[in-house]
Amino acid sequence: xxxxxxxxxxxxxxxxxxxxxxxxxxxxxxxxxxxxxxxxxxxxxxxxxxxxxxxxxxxxxxxxxxxxxxxxxxxxxxxxxxxxxxxxxxxxxxxxxxxxxxxxxxxxxxxxxxxxxxxxxxxxxxxxxxxxxxxxxxxxxxxxxxxxxxxxxxxxxxxxxxxxxxxxxxxxxxxxxxxxxxxxxxxxxxxxxxxxxxxxxxxxxxxxxxxxxxxxxxxxxxxxxxxxxxxxxxxxxxxxxxxxxxxxxxxxxxxxxxxxxxxxxxxxxxxxxxxxxxxxxxxxxxxxxxxxxxxxxxxxxxxxxxxxxxxxxxxxxxxxxxxxxxxxxxxxxxxxxxxxxxxxxxxxxxxxxxxxxxxxxxxxxxxxxxxxxxxxxxxxxxxxxxxxxxxxxxxxxxxxxxxxxxxxxxxxxxxxxxxxxxxxxxxxxxxxxxxxxxxxxxxxxxxxx
Numbered sequence: 001x002x003x004x005x006x007x008x009x010x011x012x013x014x015x016x017x018x019x020x021x022x023x024x025x026x027x028x029x030x031x032x033x034x035x036x037x038x039x040x041x042x043x044x045x046x047x048x049x050x051x052x053x054x055x056x057x058x059x060x061x062x063x064x065x066x067x068x069x070x071x072x073x074x075x076x077x078x079x080x081x082x083x084x085x086x087x088x089x090x091x092x093x094x095x096x097x098x099x100x101x102x103x104x105x106x107x108x109x110x111x112x113x114x115x116x117x118x119x120x121x122x123x124x125x126x127x128x129x130x131x132x133x134x135x136x137x138x139x140x141x142x143x144x145x146x147x148x149x150x151x152x153x154x155x156x157x158x159x160x161x162x163x164x165x166x167x168x169x170x171x172x173x174x175x176x177x178x179x180x181x182x183x184x185x186x187x188x189x190x191x192x193x194x195x196x197x198x199x200x201x202x203x204x205x206x207x208x209x210x211x212x213x214x215x216x217x218x219x220x221x222x223x224x225x226x227x228x229x230x231x232x233x234x235x236x237x238x239x240x241x242x243x244x245x246x247x248x249x250x251x252x253x254x255x256x257x258x259x260x261x262x263x264x265x266x267x268x269x270x271x272x273x274x275x276x277x278x279x280x281x282x283x284x285x286x287x288x289x290x291x292x293x294x295x296x297x298x299x300x301x302x303x304x305x306x307x308x309x310x311x312x313x314x315x316x317x318x319x320x321x322x323x324x325x326x327x328x329x330x331x332x333x334x335x336x337x338x339x340x341x342x343x344x345x346x347x348x349x350x351x352x353x354x355x356x357x358x359x360x361x362x363x364x365x366x367x368x369x370x371x372x373x374x375x376x377x378x379x380x381x382x383x384x385x386x387x388x389x390x391x392x393x394x395x396x397x398x399x400x401x402x403x404x405x406x407x408x409x410x411x412x413x414x415x416x417x418x419x420x421x422x423x424x425x426x427x428x429x430x431x432x433x434x435x436x437x438x439x440x441x442x443x444x445x446x447x448x449x
Contacts, residue, residue, distance in 0.1 A: 031434040032072060035079030039071045065440030072433075072447060076425055077142040078135055084145070088137045089280065091231035095224045097126055097133045146421050152409045160409040161398055169395045172404060175345040176359055177389040179334030181305070181319055182326040182375070183298050183382045184263075187288035195266050195286045199259050202284060203268050206256055212270045212282055221265065222285040223378070230282035234275060244269070248281045264379065290380070295372075298382045302370035306384055309367055316367065316386050326375075334386070339376070343403040345391065355385065362387040419444060 032039040047067050058066060101114070101122070108114050111122055118125050152160075202219060206212050213229025220226040237245045241262045251257055251271035260267045265287035272280040305323065308314050317333030324330045329337075338346050348356045354373035362368060368385045375381045396404060426446050438448050 029434070031437055032068065032075075033430065033432045034072060034075035035082075035429050037075040037078055039068065039075060043071060044068055061441050065437065065442065068433075068437055068440065069442045069444070069447070072431075072442075073422065074135070074139055076422065076429060076431075077139045079429055080425060081138045081142045084142070086138060086141050086145075087234075088134055088141065089231070089233040091225065091228045091233035091280070092137055093130060093134050094228040094231075095233075096137060097129060098224070098227055100129065100133060101126065143418075146418060147414045150410060150414050150417060152406060152413060156413070157402070157406050157409045158398065160412060161396075161405050170404075170408075172391075172394055172396050172401050173347050173349075174393050175347055175391040176387060177344045177346070177391075178336055178359060179316060179320065179386045179388060180326065180329060180336055180355075181302075181316070181324045181334055181384050182329075183302065183323070184325045185288075185290040185380055185382070186294045186298060187290055188294065191288040191290070192266075195288050196259055198286055199266055199268050199284065203256060203259075206268075206270075212256065212284075216282055216284045219286065220284040221287050222283070225283065225285075230269075230284055231272065232281055232283065234273075234278040234280045236278050244283075248279050249274075251279075251281070287379075295382075299370050302382060302384050306367050306369070326381075335388075341403045341407065344388075345403070355383070358383075358385055359387055364389055 028040045028042050030038050031041050031044065044064050044067050048064055051063065051067075057063070105111050105114050108117060114125065115121060118128075120128070198219075202215055206215065213231070216230030217226055220230050222230070225232055237249060240248060241264065243260055243262045244264075244267065247257050247260045248269060248271065251269070253271050253273060255271055257267075257269045260269070265285050267283045267285050269281045269283040272282060274280075305314075305319055309316050309319060320330055320334035324334060326334075329335060335344060336346070337344055338350065340350065348359065351359070352373050354371050358368040358371050362385075364387050366387055368383075368387075370382060370384050372380065372382050391400065394400065398405060422444050423446055426444070431447060433448055442448075
């Protein structure tokens with residue numbers, strides 16, 4: 001299922017990016033209907049041109065038929081999402097849209113180049129992509145609901161591994177295991193007071209009638225929510241930082257909170273709505289500023305710590321317990337856990353660039369020089385790391401790659417469940433495919449009734 005849906009998402013979100021003016025030359029017609037959703041010829045043609053430009057080849061048959069089946073699956077999931085009343089908030093759409101467009105701009109070079117390519121402003125481009133992103137999110141939610149209860153046992157993993165021919169075992173890229181000691185920026189009290197005063201001024205303006213969302217767009221330092229007026233979308237307590245969640249769930253609808261300090265910085269928030277155990281709030285985040293002198297102090301401290309560790313004056317794990325400010329790894333001596341796999345192995349491309357560069361030339365047991373990077377929440381942090389193990393590229397094995405094989409087994413099981421789901425929904429959903437595509441060799445044999 002992961003391959004099927006990831007391919008589909010790639011095609012949908014980037015649709016038209018490489019098609020240029022080709023769309024103007026395509027004579028459109030409806031080629032398929034799924035429920036009350038239609039697929040038109042240009043959907044297929046534009047994605048076909050785009051994929052050819054990217055160097056993609058057919059998975060074994062007719063590429064246009066493969067694109068059509070991916071679109072049929074998407075429309076089937078969208079239809080079921082409507083039946084199941086799955087809701088995607090505008091804040092979720094806007095945040096994903098901003099991330100996608102930033103990715104486009106990084107690849108093409110700049111916002112100006114993107115606007116020149118489309119001959120449209122960024123706002124107009126966002127309007128063109130908004131429905132595509134909303135459908136992407138609905139499809140992902142539907143996919144997650146289908147797969148949410150699927151688990152695999154150790155015996156299933158072993159059986160799956162044995163079923164793979166030896167010459168077909170996947171090549172696992174180089175991996176590393178490492179420990180880290182992390183320090184946050186040493187914000188002084190003066191900078192914290194300045195942030196608090198700024199938020200107090202903004203809160204006063206809101207209480208006097210100014211629009212919270214407008215001020216969030218202008219002043220919030222949360223890049224994910226600021227463009228949507230600070231709105232975060234419906235989230236449960238466990239999805240929010242503890243201090244933030246406690247305040248959010250204590251507010252009445254429309255009320256504006258006092259200042260709340262979290263690891264992200266300082267916030268004020270306003271409750272938009274509450275549905276059961278989820279709240280939708282908008283917030284303004286402002287972070288204290290750190291001076292160059294304070295940054296130098298952190299680097300000097302970490303430098304001296306590296307010297308002491310290398311001189312065996314203090315073990316790395318003890319230094320972590322005494323001085324690290326990463327609560328997730330401090331009590332384990334700095335051992336880092338891969339959030340994607342929940343084990344301790346990382347491929348270098350799974351690490352942020354600064355950490356990957358620091359690890360690149362280390363031998364097992366070596367400690368890096370201090371460096372600056374960002375944590376998973378986007379906050380500025382300073383680190384030293386110790387390389388525990390380096391694993392060279394190799395064919396997958398149960399001993400070294402149990403987590404990878406567990407994920408492969410789960411994906412295979414999800415694929416089976418997903419195909420069963422498709423065949424089940426095909427029976428109860430109106431589907432019509434134009435005769436020009438009825439000869440396609442689809443993976444699911446029951447698209448054409």
